[in-house]
Amino acid sequence: MSLALQITDLSKTYDTNTVALRGVSLEVEQGAFFGLLGPNGAGKSTLIQIVTGLVNKSSGQVVVNGDDIDTNPSKAKTHVGVVPQEFNFPIFDRVYDIVLHQAGYYGIPLGKARENAETYIKELGLWDKRDEQARMLSGGMKRRLMIARALVHEPDILFLDEPTAGVDIEIRRSMWQFVRKINEEKNKTIILTTHYLEEAEALCRELAIIKDGRIIRQGTVKELLSRLERDSIILDLATELSSDVQNRLQAQGFEVRDGTTLYISFAREESSITAIIETLKEEGVTVSGVRNETNKLEELFVSLINEN
Numbered sequence: 001m002s003l004a005l006q007i008t009d010l011s012k013t014y015d016t017n018t019v020a021l022r023g024v025s026l027e028v029e030q031g032a033f034f035g036l037l038g039p040n041g042a043g044k045s046t047l048i049q050i051v052t053g054l055v056n057k058s059s060g061q062v063v064v065n066g067d068d069i070d071t072n073p074s075k076a077k078t079h080v081g082v083v084p085q086e087f088n089f090p091i092f093d094r095v096y097d098i099v100l101h102q103a104g105y106y107g108i109p110l111g112k113a114r115e116n117a118e119t120y121i122k123e124l125g126l127w128d129k130r131d132e133q134a135r136m137l138s139g140g141m142k143r144r145l146m147i148a149r150a151l152v153h154e155p156d157i158l159f160l161d162e163p164t165a166g167v168d169i170e171i172r173r174s175m176w177q178f179v180r181k182i183n184e185e186k187n188k189t190i191i192l193t194t195h196y197l198e199e200a201e202a203l204c205r206e207l208a209i210i211k212d213g214r215i216i217r218q219g220t221v222k223e224l225l226s227r228l229e230r231d232s233i234i235l236d237l238a239t240e241l242s243s244d245v246q247n248r249l250q251a252q253g254f255e256v257r258d259g260t261t262l263y264i265s266f267a268r269e270e271s272s273i274t275a276i277i278e279t280l281k282e283e284g285v286t287v288s289g290v291r292n293e294t295n296k297l298e299e300l301f302v303s304l305i306n307e308n
């Protein structure tokens with residue numbers, strides 16, 4: 001399999017002396033759906049901006065579809081499209097012109113540029129809005145405009161930097177569908193950063209978790225989840241707890257949500273759901289149901305971020 005992206009020992013220190021990346025190495029295969037997760041300030045956007053040529057790296061090597069960004073910068077740029085975290089189009093320009101001009105920027109001849117602009121504006125459901133100024137679009141439409149713009153030169157790799165931040169559920173789902181489709185049907189490599197772990201779990205096959213400019217974990221979603229060391233569960237009870245029992249359970253680490261709901265978080269090495277149900281039985285408490293507190297990936301993420 002050939003690589004869409006090969007990053008070796010990448011570091012970045014901004015002029016302000018902020019160290020954003022500390023020796024990041026990363027390989028993404030062509031056709032992958034890859035997620036980059038990490039808390040605010042971890043270095044995700046910096047990494048994307050270096051790969052797409054918007055920020056200069058301090059050291060390390062970046063190869064995009066076989067083209068090194070140092071020795072072959074303009075070729076490397078043609079391979080990638082980016083949907084940045086912040087809106088960055090001229091707001092008084094028409095939707096159509098914003099997409100068309102981007103094609104021009106990549107040197108696509110006018111006829112083909114017009115054709116592609118139409119194709120992608122339509123695919124993103126903005127054709128009705130093509131003559132409007134970008135400032136007239138809703139937030140979700142603006143995001144879709146940035147996706148159309150990122151695709152107009154038909155790159156193989158699409159970077160999406162928090163594409164669904166501030167987007168409502170319905171639009172989020174339709175954006176998911178769209179990026180899944182271009183990944184599956186057009187074999188585009190998708191590299192996505194997100195704060196929504198549910199989004200990473202739903203879309204990505206592989207993940208890297210980045211913190212303080214370092215990759216602290218990497219693997220398939222499945223592998224990462226299997227390393228989850230803690231479980232958090234909610235227990236629904238058959239009967240209301242007496243205050244006596246409530247106090248005793250609280251002393252053992254249970255959180256009483258209301259008279260008939262308990263919450264507990266435990267290390268897998270130390271306990272299990274069966275053992276917990278057994279403990280409750282000894283207190284005369286019958287469990288009628290067990291649920292997961294949070295999304296699994298979210299638990300993993302939180303535990304990794306805290307332990308590293």
Ligand SMILES: Nc1ncnc2c1ncn2[C@@H]1O[C@H](COP(=O)(O)OP(=O)(O)OP(=O)(O)O)[C@@H](O)[C@H]1O
Pocket residue numbers: 014015016018019020038039040041042043044045046047085
């Ligand atoms: N242009 C800049 N000049 C100076 N420092 C910067 C610049 N851009 C980012 N930084 C700093 O680099 C670090 C990494 O920032 P970056 O934007 O890459 O993080 P991020 O992972 O994308 O965070 P978020 O999830 O908040 O978008 C932060 O400490 C940030 O303050």
Ligand SMILES: [Mg+2]
Pocket residue numbers: 044045046085161
């Ligand atoms: Mg960012």
